[in-house]
Amino acid sequence: MKNLFPQRLTELLKLNKISKRALAREIGVSAASISDWSTGKVQPTAENIYLIAKYFNESADYLLGLAD
Secondary structure: OOOOHHHHHHHHHHHOOOOHHHHHHHHOOOHHHHHHHHHOOOOOOHHHHHHHHHHHOOOHHHHHOOOO
16 A cells, blocks of 8 residues: 555645645644655654644545545
């Protein structure tokens, strides 16, 4: 199964015209964490997936590739 989270996060950043640094500031994590998540180097915690989903008004299922 392919991990779609990095792709979905990158798409949402571009669509909403927000930088990784700005998102990091909004959800209370480091910019390096956002960078690592967007490249697939590291997986975010469930809490961070929740915060990203809430920020972008998307479902966690969408972010994880379980829904379109």
